[in-house]
Amino acid sequence: MINIPSTIKISLRALRVNKMRSALTMLGIIIGVSAVIAMLAVGTGASRQIEEQMSSMGSNLLIVVPGATTSGGVRMGAGTQSTLTLADAEAIKRECPAVEEVGPNLTGVAQVVYSHQNWSTGVVGTTPGMLIVRDWTLSSGKPFTEQDVKSATKVCLLGQVVVDNLFGDTDPVGKIIRIKNVPFTVFGVLGKKGQSATGQDQDDTIYIPVTTAQKKVFGTAFPGMIRSMMVKAKGAEYLAPAEKQINELLRQRHRIGPKQESDFTVRNLTQMMQAREESTKVMTLLLGAIASVSLLVGGIGIMNIMLVSVTERTREIGIRMAIGAKTWDIRLQFIIEALTLSLIGGLAGIIIGVTGSEILSMLAGWPTIVSPLSILMSFSFSGLVGIFFGFYPAYKASLLNPIDALRYE
Amino acid sequence: MSLIEVNGISKVYRLGDIDLKALCTVSTKIESGEFVAIMGPSGSGKSTFMNILGCLDKPTTGQYMLEGIDIGKLDRDELAGIRNKKIGFVFQGFNLLSRTSALENVELPMLYDGIPAKERSEKAAGALKNVGLEGRGGHHPNQLSGGQQQRVAIARALVNNAPIILADEPTGNLDTKTSAEIMELFVKLNTEANITIILVTHEHDIAAYSKRIIRFLDGCITSDEMGKNV
Known part of the structure; x- marks a missing residue:
């Protein structure tokens, strides 16, 4: 015992x-x-x-950036060339079966002013598709529409940081702010997302229709130019097919011969994060x-x-x-x-x-x-x-x- | 049936190439209620004999029957069980656990017998009372005199109602007066509780308390006589 x-x-x-x-x-x-x-x-x-x-970035993401320029034998970095257009983005959405949504990107930094407050922030010209691509919802107001993109209306969605800096406690929806002195109506406020993988504050941003950005805020080297686009595949298993389809379609659209290098790059963001x-x-x-x-x-x-x-x-x-x-x-x-x-x-x-x-x-x-x-x-x-x-x-x-x-x- | 019956037991220790014969074919019987003193010079085999009687060691040859049980056939844990229930040990150096109260020292054999805590402390207190240490249960060994420590050891030997007490020079570390008190206690336990007492001693006046004296020399019994107390 x-x-x-x-x-x-x-x-x-x-x-x-x-x-x-x-x-x-x-x-x-x-x-x-x-x-x-x-x-x-x-x-x-x-x-x-x-x-x-990863979840704040959105899931099943590909990013398409322009290729490198070569000037006098010196090759510049990726994205220095401007080869992508809004039409490319629309074509990808239309013609690639593995793609669910495309969000074009024309970004720049701009001074924004409301009343006596002002703030410098990243302004993103895009389409409503971007909100779907990035799984981003609004905390108040409503998003702009395809119609706004078509007619290049001066409307915007504000990130939370911009709201905090310009408006404080005031409700920004319906107010008018000035981006590079152009008046924009605030349609909605983007939900909080926090830091991105690269350490940027994703809430320090303003979304405007891509056409408005092209024509009224940043201007473009040629009509329809965008800097990059984000593509959401229909699912994790569609990432590779989507990459292939985008490559094929864009090579075709950019008239690149079989022996030539592409003037763009498709990167699998989700894979990188994984x-x-x-x-x-x-x-x-x-x-x-x-x-x-x-x-x-x-x-x-x-x-x-x-x-x-x-x-x-x-x-x-x-x-x-x-x-x-x-x-x-x-x-x-x-x-x-x-x-x-x-x-x-x-x-x-x-x-x-x-x-x-x-x-x-x-x-x-x-x-x-x-x-x-x-x-x-x-x-x-x-x-x-x-x-x-x-x-x-x-x-x-x-x-x-x-x-x-x-x-x- | 005798309480203890040894038939031709011997003990041989192997020290390198030499066989050391500590005990050579000893046979004897001890009946219940006896008071036996074992005497002999050092190296005479009396300690080896005591270790075998105490089930701490097994004989090399021969048979040891304790209450009809053949001890030689038991394994380690069974021997531990026999020591726990049949034999109470009293040592020259008391061998109490230091940093443990007298009461807990007395409880120890019951701990290994699976007796519940309440019963343990009641019985231990009773055993301490029996040896004249009532109310000293909370003292630690270093707070008690030599004689008191030996009484605690005797209480520990008694507490499981063992029929035999083996005492290995129990008065070796005590002065004459305390020795006499301890020996009186043994005599009392022997006559009143009919506990068989076997004690090893050098001293004749201690052996004189016993009823029977067995003398050892060079591993053999040289004499076995009834003492004057008979």
């Missing part, structure tokens, strides 16, 4: 007797557990941030694995101290055996001792790990997320460590010969 509550009591007393030693032994586990929790929190925070950016997410996950695993090593080292510390403790208490073990302690009575006593060390260490580690992640995210500005799973995992892992590394010393103690143990000085 093994008496668990009494065995726990005996173990706790033994740990209390050597407070300093117990604390130092726990330190190994504390560091291990808190490191695992903090590292996983950093990793999870990073992947969550990417996930958020790759980033993958690498972040690998990073998280790696951080966790490294932190687990310290947990393992902590476990070895426990084993070390338990071995010392068994030797020190040889006589006690002898007395217990003479009085009738059986093999498992002795084993459990030491295993529970090791388990207590590792579990108390684990608890302290969780507290330190969670506060540590908080501090880390405050000081370094990293987003950290402590998942309940990581707490559960590292706590049960520390328990396993205790049992695993406690077993050998306990086993050794239980094999002592009672006569020798009683004589031990």
